[in-house]
Amino acid sequence: MTEQSLTAAAAEAGWSAVRLDLAGVRGKSAFMDRCASALALPDWFGRNWDALADSLTDSPALTGGTGGRLLLVTGWQDFARAAPGEWHTAQEIFGEAARQDGALTVALALGPA
Template sequence: MSPAPVPRPLAAVLEGNTPPGVVTWPAGRPAADALTAARDAGWAGALLDLDGVADTSAFMERCAEALRLPSWFGRNWDALADCLTDLSWCPPTRGRLLVLSGWQGFAAAEPEEWRIAEGVVADAVAYWRDTETGLAVVLARGR
């Protein structure tokens, strides 16, 4: 059985037909499928699973671990923004995909902090948009 086709919004980004941005992922489809599609397209990918994260401190720790952020990461919003706009610690590829899963619990527990997180991610996507190695983000509803 062949894998299900990549949803059109992500496929368009990976194919270079649409600028990288923040795209949603179908509920019930494994987030790992987005990473597989990215790797198949020559993109680097990382999964940030926020399941069980209920505060900013845990969010920052999860970012540090899952994204293998550099030692200078200060575990605050400004430092996260710096890491996502200075990707010298992440080898360049055709593009970079960040998949966020399990984020709904954090968004519900800390709505203001989630809005900041969304802003940091959106700013990083915009920063890399017109480069040869764009950054795209998938907001996955499942795991």
């Protein structure tokens, strides 16, 4: 299934869907900037792990659907290679947010971005 077909299927099912493209991201600062942009976070977003954890469950970009919420993470391999510790932390935060908010699904695209 392609990214487009996945997000289209989510929308068809009444889900809100956001793509977080991490292609070219090599560090935490760029990762946080991408998250802020993709998730439509406010300017005062703290760009730290705690702020991201808090924001994932009430992101303006992930509201409006009548069903679940999908965060599709693409191009993450660059970040995982360049900053494995930071990537591990990001995965923990994604997982915890999905566990706490049963409507949130975080999917990692395994193919090219």
